[in-house]
Amino acid sequence: MASSLCFLPFLLFVLSSIASSSSSTDALHGSGEAEALGQDLYRDLLRDEAVSRLIELGKISDVDGYLERTFLSPASLRASKIIREWMADAGLRTWIDHMGNVHGRVDGLNASAPALLMGSHMDTVVDGGKFDGALGIVSAISAMKVLKVTEKLVKLRHPVEVIAFCDEEGVRFQSTFLGSAALAGILPATALNISDKSGKTLHEVLKEYSADATEDSFVQLTYNPELVRGYVEVHIEQGPVLESAGIPLGVVKGIAGQTRLKVTVSGSQGHAGTVPMSMRRDPMAAAAELIVLLEGLCKQPQKFLSYDDDCSTVDSLFGSLVCTVGEISLWPSASNVTFTIDLRAMDDLGREAVLYELSARMYTICDKRSVSCVIERKHDANAVKCDSELSSQLQLAALSAFRKVAGNVDVDVPILMSGAGHDAMAMAHLTKMGMLFVRCRGGVSHSPAEHVLDDDVWAAGLAALAFWRIKCRTIGYVPLFQRAYQMYSVLVSCIYRNGSLFISVGKPL
Numbered sequence: 001m002a003s004s005l006c007f008l009p010f011l012l013f014v015l016s017s018i019a020s021s022s023s024s025t026d027a028l029h030g031s032g033e034a035e036a037l038g039q040d041l042y043r044d045l046l047r048d049e050a051v052s053r054l055i056e057l058g059k060i061s062d063v064d065g066y067l068e069r070t071f072l073s074p075a076s077l078r079a080s081k082i083i084r085e086w087m088a089d090a091g092l093r094t095w096i097d098h099m100g101n102v103h104g105r106v107d108g109l110n111a112s113a114p115a116l117l118m119g120s121h122m123d124t125v126v127d128g129g130k131f132d133g134a135l136g137i138v139s140a141i142s143a144m145k146v147l148k149v150t151e152k153l154v155k156l157r158h159p160v161e162v163i164a165f166c167d168e169e170g171v172r173f174q175s176t177f178l179g180s181a182a183l184a185g186i187l188p189a190t191a192l193n194i195s196d197k198s199g200k201t202l203h204e205v206l207k208e209y210s211a212d213a214t215e216d217s218f219v220q221l222t223y224n225p226e227l228v229r230g231y232v233e234v235h236i237e238q239g240p241v242l243e244s245a246g247i248p249l250g251v252v253k254g255i256a257g258q259t260r261l262k263v264t265v266s267g268s269q270g271h272a273g274t275v276p277m278s279m280r281r282d283p284m285a286a287a288a289e290l291i292v293l294l295e296g297l298c299k300q301p302q303k304f305l306s307y308d309d310d311c312s313t314v315d316s317l318f319g320s321l322v323c324t325v326g327e328i329s330l331w332p333s334a335s336n337v338t339f340t341i342d343l344r345a346m347d348d349l350g351r352e353a354v355l356y357e358l359s360a361r362m363y364t365i366c367d368k369r370s371v372s373c374v375i376e377r378k379h380d381a382n383a384v385k386c387d388s389e390l391s392s393q394l395q396l397a398a399l400s401a402f403r404k405v406a407g408n409v410d411v412d413v414p415i416l417m418s419g420a421g422h423d424a425m426a427m428a429h430l431t432k433m434g435m436l437f438v439r440c441r442g443g444v445s446h447s448p449a450e451h452v453l454d455d456d457v458w459a460a461g462l463a464a465l466a467f468w469r470i471k472c473r474t475i476g477y478v479p480l481f482q483r484a485y486q487m488y489s490v491l492v493s494c495i496y497r498n499g500s501l502f503i504s505v506g507k508p509l
């Protein structure tokens with residue numbers, strides 16, 4: 001009896017090892033099936049097909065000559081149709097909701113379990129690029145297709161849903177995140193009254209799109225947070241950090257908080273030749289000094305902000321504080337100058353400290369120059385942090401993808417801040433979220449020059465696939481054997497000493 005008990009762990013171990021050879025759950029080191037494919041790991045789906053789909057989607061535009069696809073425009077509806085077909089091709093059950101978001105879902109083995117969501121946006125800016133938003137949608141669908149062709153899709157432990165959001169850029173209604181904010185439950189019903197340039201309200205546009213669109217159906221779009229386990233988005237970086245690091249993927253630690261200011265400087269329109277320098281009240285010169293102040297403060301906040309040693313606010317501003325002047329105008333002639341300031345940082349308290357110091361110093365400069373200043377706060381959004389568990393899993397997935405494409409090299413996956421807003425920002429109100437950035441050429445986005453290398457599209461798809469495998473391991477015989485072996489080895493252990501066999505029940509010896 002004793003010896004047969006002692007053989008059981010060994011037997012289970014052997015069975016587990018044999019069965020492991022057909023497992024596809026090892027995201028980092030690749031399955032037997034994956035290793036057989038070597039460097040061509042799903043290249044046909046994750047790279048070649050994904051790139052051709054990005055090109056195809058990039059041609060679906062409301063205008064000839066450049067890419068423009070805004071909320072529920074004719075081109076947007078054509079894009080929805082094709083994205084839905086790709087989702088169905090990946091084995092997903094598909095539908096389009098009343099806002100125009102396209103969904104593809106697989107229930108896996110437990111349809112009632114909370115779902116993991118992944119997606120990005122299908123709308124573009126005017127004269128935009130074909131990767132912004134589209135890459136996140138296409139790479140998620142491609143990864144699901146790999147799970148389908150490897151017959152793992154139906155074995156997922158919990159539901160997975162890919163979403164193509166209808167509006168992130170906010171071009172048509174000047175209101176960003178219409179699609180994701182509706183699902184996250186942060187789009188108020190009053191949003192139905194906002195209107196586009198033609199005067200049509202959102203409600204009217206939704207009615208034209210779907211006769212069933214009512215205020216109730218709008219509210220019912222909100223997901224139940226208890227039925228969602230997280231949201232993950234793959235997106236182009238829209239900055240140059242990954243390119244300068246020479247690495248295709250990076251993990252986002254958070255999306256910066258943002259404040260937009262409008263500054264009006266009023267002086268007097270003195271004669272260019274008759275008013276002496278000591279008596280001039282030139283608003284343009286004052287505005288120039290204010291802008292230089294802004295730049296200096298944001299470059300070196302520690303020189304301007306006072307803090308004690310225990311305060312980490314200023315330290316945390318380094319590397320994330322970004323300020324710039326957007327528009328500047330003079331009206332009428334040169335007596336008034338207005339300009340806008342965009343200020344972003346990961347640390348909300350730090351951003352407030354910068355705004356306080358900036359305002360105080362600006363007013364001092366204006367007093368000294370005998371001009372009047374009005375600083376208006378036009379927009380505020382708090383920073384959103386990415387979930388640490390999702391970020392760690394994305395980091396592992398990114399490393400796995402990088403190694404599969406570039407070889408078994410040692411690299412640190414960069415951790416980045418996102419200075420730009422994304423659907424993930426809205427979805428963070430619903431559930432925990434994580435983001436993966438993909439290198440784009442020159443950090444250029446919102447432009448036809450926007451470009452992602454084919455191999456980086458591949459890396460993004462591999463990372464999405466590795467992430468699904470880490471997050472939604474399929475259930476099969478292998479995990480069951482492994483689990484049984486682990487449980488058994490805790491309960492019963494044996495050791496051979498001086499020709500005798502000892503059995504211990506409890507902890508392993």
Ligand SMILES: [Zn+2]
Nearest residue numbers: 121132133168
């Ligand atoms: Zn985007």
